[in-house]
Amino acid sequence: MLNTSAWKPFPRYMGEPEVEDLHEDVTPSEHDLIVRYAIIGIFVILTTASLHLTKMIALPITAGIIFGLVLGPAVDWLVRRNVPQHLAAAIIVLLFLGVITAAITVLAVPVAGWSDQAPAMMTALKTKLAGVFAVMDEAKKAIGALTGKNGAELSVSQGNPLIDIAMSGSTAAGGMLVFVATVYFWLATRRHLKARALRLCLGRGARKSAGAFFQEIETRVARYFGLVTLINLGMGILTMGIAWLAGLPFPIFWGALAFILNYLAFIGPIIVTVMLFAGALIDAPLVLTAIWPAAAYFVLHLIEGNAVTPVFVGRRLTISPFLVFIGFIFWLWLWGPVGAVLSTPILLVAMVAQEEFARYRAAQAEEQAQTQDQVPAQAA
Numbered sequence: 001m002l003n004t005s006a007w008k009p010f011p012r013y014m015g016e017p018e019v020e021d022l023h024e025d026v027t028p029s030e031h032d033l034i035v036r037y038a039i040i041g042i043f044v045i046l047t048t049a050s051l052h053l054t055k056m057i058a059l060p061i062t063a064g065i066i067f068g069l070v071l072g073p074a075v076d077w078l079v080r081r082n083v084p085q086h087l088a089a090a091i092i093v094l095l096f097l098g099v100i101t102a103a104i105t106v107l108a109v110p111v112a113g114w115s116d117q118a119p120a121m122m123t124a125l126k127t128k129l130a131g132v133f134a135v136m137d138e139a140k141k142a143i144g145a146l147t148g149k150n151g152a153e154l155s156v157s158q159g160n161p162l163i164d165i166a167m168s169g170s171t172a173a174g175g176m177l178v179f180v181a182t183v184y185f186w187l188a189t190r191r192h193l194k195a196r197a198l199r200l201c202l203g204r205g206a207r208k209s210a211g212a213f214f215q216e217i218e219t220r221v222a223r224y225f226g227l228v229t230l231i232n233l234g235m236g237i238l239t240m241g242i243a244w245l246a247g248l249p250f251p252i253f254w255g256a257l258a259f260i261l262n263y264l265a266f267i268g269p270i271i272v273t274v275m276l277f278a279g280a281l282i283d284a285p286l287v288l289t290a291i292w293p294a295a296a297y298f299v300l301h302l303i304e305g306n307a308v309t310p311v312f313v314g315r316r317l318t319i320s321p322f323l324v325f326i327g328f329i330f331w332l333w334l335w336g337p338v339g340a341v342l343s344t345p346i347l348l349v350a351m352v353a354q355e356e357f358a359r360y361r362a363a364q365a366e367e368q369a370q371t372q373d374q375v376p377a378q379a380a
Contacts, residue, residue, distance in 0.1 A: 052334055059335050060175040064182025066345045068190065069221040071096065075187045089187035093180065103256070110253035213356040220352060221345050227312050231304060232262040238300055239272070246293040248279050258297070262304075263341045265328050269301040323347060 051058050071092050078088035186193075194214050240255030248254060254276065261268030273294045280290035327347045331339035 048334065055335060056175065057178065059338060060179035061182050062346075063338060063342060064179045065186055066221065066342055067096075067179075068183050068186035069218050069345075070225045071183065071187060072190065072218050073222050085191065086188045089184055092187060093184045096183070097180070107253065107256050110250035110256075210356075212359075213352060216352045216356065217349055220348050224345065224348060228263070228309075231309055231312065232259045234308075235259065235262050235300065235304055239276075239297055242293050242296050242300075243276070243279075246276075246280055248276075248293070254279075262301075264337060265324065265340065265344070267332075267340070269298070269305075273298050273301075 074092050075085070075088045078091065079085055083091070194211075197210060197214075236255040236259030239258035240251045243251040243254035254272075257275065258272050261272050264271075276297055277290055277294040280293050324344060324347065327343040328340050331343040331346065335342070
């Protein structure tokens with residue numbers, strides 16, 4: 001008969017571990033932390049639902065505030081030269097609308113010309129890439145056979161994605177009116193709004209932190225949009241040169257397209273690349289001949305995104321690519337392409353708020369520590 005001790009090395013015959021007490025009461029601090037995170041989660045869910053339900057109003061108002069932050073330094077420049085606040089705001093808004101109107105006027109003919117070329121582009125894609133679409137169709141049928149579902153037939157002529165994301169005329173006009181009014185009233189009354197917000201802050205430290213928060217938001221957002229606009233303008237000029245060398249009609253159209261869609265992170269450059277390829281396919285004898293304009297633009301985009309923008313934007317405006325991607329996906333889902341354009345400025349505002357709140361809490365903790373050190377000294 002084997003000795004019982006011989007079985008002890010095996011886990012089956014080892015002594016049962018002592019069971020920890022799982023019925024310990026939750027401490028007050030842990031309870032407060034759980035309640036705090038639960039309240040924050042409920043607040044985020046309700047805010048997201050409210051922004052989705054009020055999209056027609058919340059979107060132009062948010063866009064107007066963001067552009068108001070960008071145009072704020074120009075209004076301050078006029079105010080320092082003895083121009084009344086309301087008049088300075090009206091001048092800046094009128095100049096802003098004038099630039100948009102001039103751009104639409106200049107681009108009207110190229111846009112109309114390439115709109116007429118859209119069917120030819122779709123036909124070129126279907127004809128010259130018939131083999132690729134056939135492989136994709138076979139793969140889709142194989143996936144449908146495995147899953148037991150038959151998907152819709154692949155067709156490149158089901159609609160233009162740029163037209164699909166466009167809003168109706170009346171909705172766009174109403175949103176534009178709300179946007180322009182928000183920009184004007186924000187620029188005309190932002191000093192009074194800031195003063196009233198500071199009066200609501202209790203304590204000198206809170207007012208100082210809130211004032212720094214407003215100032216930092218305006219500085220960062222204005223600098224970000226200014227630098228990004230200059231970079232996008234350079235990309236537009238280079239893209240216009242590529243279109244001219246490729247012999248594409250209306251090179252200014254391609255430059256404007258690259259300039260505008262470069263604000264739309266991730267998706268915008270992909271759309272420009274595909275459209276350049278489709279446009280070059282119309283008259284190109286071979287597929288390889290039509291690849292080089294799109295490839296040249298995509299290489300320029302890689303250089304811009306990985307070398308130029310990080311250098312000129314700087315460390316203080318650099319955001320984690322993961323946060324940029326998550327913010328882009330969230331606001332694209334919530335508000336569409338316009339929300340995707342506003343995602344990075346909104347993320348900048350959130351980062352400034354977090355930094356200023358952390359700085360305020362650190363100052364409060366330091367002040368409390370100094371007060372506690374002074375109490376024993378006075379008692380002695």
